[in-house]
Amino acid sequence: MKGVFKFSILIGLLFFVVSAKGNILEVGISKPFKKIQSAIDAAKNGDTILVEAGIYKEKNIIIQKSIVLKGINFPILDGENKYEIISIKAQYATIDGFKMQHSGRSETRDIGAIMIYDSYKVTAINNILDDTNFGIYVQNSKSCTIKNNSITAYGKNEVQSGNGISCWKSDSLIIIGNKIKGHRDGIYFEFVTNSLVWRNISTKNIRYGIHFMFSHHDTYIGNVFEENESGVAVMYTQHIRMYNNFFLNNWGDAAYGILLKDISDSDISGNYFSKNTVALHMEGCSRINLYKNTFSFNGWAVKIQASCDNNDFTKNNFSNNTFDIGTNGSLVLNTFNGNYWDKYEGYDINRDKIGDVPYHPVSMYAMIIDSNPAALMLFRSLIVTLLDKSEKILPSITPENLKDNTPVMRRLAL
Amino acid sequence: MNKILKYVIFDIVQNKIVLLYTFFLLVLSLSIFSLENNSAKGLLSLLNIVLIIVPLICIIFSTIYIYNSAEFIELLVSQPVKRKTIWLSIFSGLSISLSLAFFVGVCIPVLIYHADTTGMMMMATGLFLTVVFVSIAMLAAGITRDKAKGIGLAILFWLYFSLIFDALVLFFLFQFQDYPLEKVMVFLSFLNPIDLARIQILLQMDISALMGYTGAVFREFFGTYTGIIISFIGLICWIIVPLLISLSIFKRKDL
Numbered sequence: 001m002k003g004v005f006k007f008s009i010l011i012g013l014l015f016f017v018v019s020a021k022g023n024i025l026e027v028g029i030s031k032p033f034k035k036i037q038s039a040i041d042a043a044k045n046g047d048t049i050l051v052e053a054g055i056y057k058e059k060n061i062i063i064q065k066s067i068v069l070k071g072i073n074f075p076i077l078d079g080e081n082k083y084e085i086i087s088i089k090a091q092y093a094t095i096d097g098f099k100m101q102h103s104g105r106s107e108t109r110d111i112g113a114i115m116i117y118d119s120y121k122v123t124a125i126n127n128i129l130d131d132t133n134f135g136i137y138v139q140n141s142k143s144c145t146i147k148n149n150s151i152t153a154y155g156k157n158e159v160q161s162g163n164g165i166s167c168w169k170s171d172s173l174i175i176i177g178n179k180i181k182g183h184r185d186g187i188y189f190e191f192v193t194n195s196l197v198w199r200n201i202s203t204k205n206i207r208y209g210i211h212f213m214f215s216h217h218d219t220y221i222g223n224v225f226e227e228n229e230s231g232v233a234v235m236y237t238q239h240i241r242m243y244n245n246f247f248l249n250n251w252g253d254a255a256y257g258i259l260l261k262d263i264s265d266s267d268i269s270g271n272y273f274s275k276n277t278v279a280l281h282m283e284g285c286s287r288i289n290l291y292k293n294t295f296s297f298n299g300w301a302v303k304i305q306a307s308c309d310n311n312d313f314t315k316n317n318f319s320n321n322t323f324d325i326g327t328n329g330s331l332v333l334n335t336f337n338g339n340y341w342d343k344y345e346g347y348d349i350n351r352d353k354i355g356d357v358p359y360h361p362v363s364m365y366a367m368i369i370d371s372n373p374a375a376l377m378l379f380r381s382l383i384v385t386l387l388d389k390s391e392k393i394l395p396s397i398t399p400e401n402l403k404d405n406t407p408v409m410r411r412l413a414l
Numbered sequence: 415m416n417k418i419l420k421y422v423i424f425d426i427v428q429n430k431i432v433l434l435y436t437f438f439l440l441v442l443s444l445s446i447f448s449l450e451n452n453s454a455k456g457l458l459s460l461l462n463i464v465l466i467i468v469p470l471i472c473i474i475f476s477t478i479y480i481y482n483s484a485e486f487i488e489l490l491v492s493q494p495v496k497r498k499t500i501w502l503s504i505f506s507g508l509s510i511s512l513s514l515a516f517f518v519g520v521c522i523p524v525l526i527y528h529a530d531t532t533g534m535m536m537m538a539t540g541l542f543l544t545v546v547f548v549s550i551a552m553l554a555a556g557i558t559r560d561k562a563k564g565i566g567l568a569i570l571f572w573l574y575f576s577l578i579f580d581a582l583v584l585f586f587l588f589q590f591q592d593y594p595l596e597k598v599m600v601f602l603s604f605l606n607p608i609d610l611a612r613i614q615i616l617l618q619m620d621i622s623a624l625m626g627y628t629g630a631v632f633r634e635f636f637g638t639y640t641g642i643i644i645s646f647i648g649l650i651c652w653i654i655v656p657l658l659i660s661l662s663i664f665k666r667k668d669l
């Protein structure tokens with residue numbers, strides 16, 4: 001008898017699960033629902049709404065139920081340059097496969113295409129956003145997933161444009177495989193914790209490729225940040241992990257491959273920095289492990305201010321940079337060990353592949369240019385080469401303790 | 415003119431020193447490129463040769479050549495040939511043969527190993543510097559009759575352009591570092607052909623660092639096509655002006 005009871009519970013549960021999959025509601029010209037909003041109003045939790053291709057101008061679509069909103073062949077949702085396109089305040093809602101265009105703009109409110117407020121486990125996947133102010137906006141939400149969206153804007157200045165993916169006061173977000181272009185900041189995080197940013201491509205934004213503040217315990221893997229006006233800047237954050245990201249072609253007098261300000265207890269590894277004016281700028285940073293990164297063809301590979309302490313550079317490759325390390329003081333509280341420097345001129349008598357004399361990565365002229373930038377124009381002239389050589393023999397301006405005691409002779413295979 | 419030119423070129427190309435110079439450049443460039451596994455770094459070593467060795471050899475060789483052919487020049491002057499023709503033929507002969515040496519010695523290895531914009535710019539500026547320093551050598555040789563003095567003057571010119579001028583500019587920069595000096599620096603760089611050449615190569619080679627240069631005036635001026643054209647016009651002026659001065663000296667000179 002007990003067995004039968006258990007069995008019937010199991011059957012009941014199974015039935016519940018099947019029924020939880022919900023009904024399918026269809027929207028389109030020849031379908032029961034002509035408008036998406038009316039289908040949403042008629043839907044129950046767990047229902048799926050399929051939207052046929054076409055142009056839908058529905059002002060602001062509001063989702064407050066656990067439903068799946070799925071577009072077939074990218075139906076177009078048009079914001080007519082006035083409205084927020086979709087607002088979500090729900091649990092377990094999904095938006096999949098829409099093309100959204102021309103969202104509104106506002107001076108006082110953040111308006112965008114997909115706005116997620118106070119939600120839990122909301123997913124935005126495979127959408128194409130074109131000419132939106134903010135692309136996807138997440139506020140006070142948990143465990144949301146933003147995946148494989150293509151977000152393009154045509155912002156002209158910082159004040160009038162929004163961010164591609166903007167997240168505020170959220171937790172456990174997953175942001176994967178999005179392509180973001182032409183916004184103010186590609187990805188913007190403020191008070192976002194325990195999140196994963198993986199394989200996104202953020203290019204040609206007006207300000208930063210990614211910008212975060214007070215966003216602790218986040219992980220960034222395999223993202224590409226290229227040709228952003230000011231590169232990447234991250235601030236006031238602890239316990240970040242950055243692995244295998246690409247920072248490319250960020251050129252300009254205030255452009256950085258990545259600018260780290262007041263970042264501590266973090267891990268930065270396997271990243272590739274190429275053709276940036278300053279690849280890595282560090283200010284007020286503590287206890288960061290930088291290892292197995294590659295710096296090549298940059299103006300300055302690393303600019304490390306004297307306000308940084310206990311950072312550790314190990315096994316990085318430095319090659320073809322105009323200057324390897326720049327600094328602004330003589331105080332050195334950071335360590336450099338076992339890196340490869342293509343400008344190293346030492347020798348290795350005992351053949352252990354480690355140079356026998358320490359390498360001083362700060363050249364005298366890097367110090368001079370730091371205080372007198374116009375002097376860059378004399379770079380590579382005979383007088384400067386002579387000055388640099390004499391400084392190498394008798395250091396006077398460059399910080400004597402900033403050195404790599406175990407520079408490796410050959411480029412590290414990373 | 416053609417006959418004299420042909421004779422001068424023929425004479426110089428057969429000259430052992432020029433052959434040695436060509437050979438030296440060729441061996442140096444080839445070894446630089448084949449020793450370094452990184453050809454961009456090889457180009458950097460080559461930069462020093464283009465900016466230092468090439469002007470030095472060109473100016474000293476040309477000065478000595480002019481003094482050594484004093485008797486030949488006297489002979490020609492006694493013939494019904496214009497002095498202008500004689501002087502310009504010697505100049506063209508020297509320029510063409512030394513440029514040929516530079517072409518064989520540096521341009522061909524660069525074309526083989528590193529034929530990008532940086533390499534092209536290095537070849538162009540190297541050829542220009544060759545001719546500029548031949549022209550300056552003509553001036554040095556024109557100023558004084560005394561061979562020792564003339565060669566001394568040539569070395570002094572080289573020292574000035576490759577070392578002293580930059581040292582003065584550096585000194586000037588530090589004395590006036592509180593002032594905006596970008597435009598002054600643009601002007602100053604036109605006063606030295608080696609600086610003009612170096613900046614053009616720098617703009618190709620260290621573009622990442624230069625983009626970070628806060629003054630931006632320099633980059634905006636030299637980085638554009640007009641800037642490149644203007645700086646090459648500057649180099650052409652550096653060929654023409656010393657040549658014309660030396661020509662007017664030679665015309666009135668009592669040989």
